[in-house]
Amino acid sequence: MTDTKKYLGARIQEIRKSKNIKQSELAEMVGIDPKHLSKIECGRCFPSFELLDKIALKLDMNVSAFLSTEHLHSREELLEIITEKLEKTSDEKFRLVYKLLNEIV
Numbered sequence: 001m002t003d004t005k006k007y008l009g010a011r012i013q014e015i016r017k018s019k020n021i022k023q024s025e026l027a028e029m030v031g032i033d034p035k036h037l038s039k040i041e042c043g044r045c046f047p048s049f050e051l052l053d054k055i056a057l058k059l060d061m062n063v064s065a066f067l068s069t070e071h072l073h074s075r076e077e078l079l080e081i082i083t084e085k086l087e088k089t090s091d092e093k094f095r096l097v098y099k100l101l102n103e104i105v
Helices: 002-016 023-030 034-041 049-058 063-067 075-088 091-104
Strands: none
Touching: 002 023, 002 034, 023 034, 023 049, 049 063, 049 091
């Protein structure tokens, strides 16, 4: 459960920062104490569904955007996920992934 809180909070923080909104500004926009938002972003507590909906509205996002946290995992976890996906893909897609990776790295 702790990881879920941590990833949810980190994702809210990531989106907030990408929109150049200060933590205190977002807290005021949704009507909570900045310390409460800090606890959410640090993964010390969950927001209520109502608060999560308010945060999403103020950040002009869908609540589902907060649940996309895979990229926040550790390098080792991501490597394991990537390996599992590559093992299940077709040869054609595998070669395409290789080409893309080769261009990026």
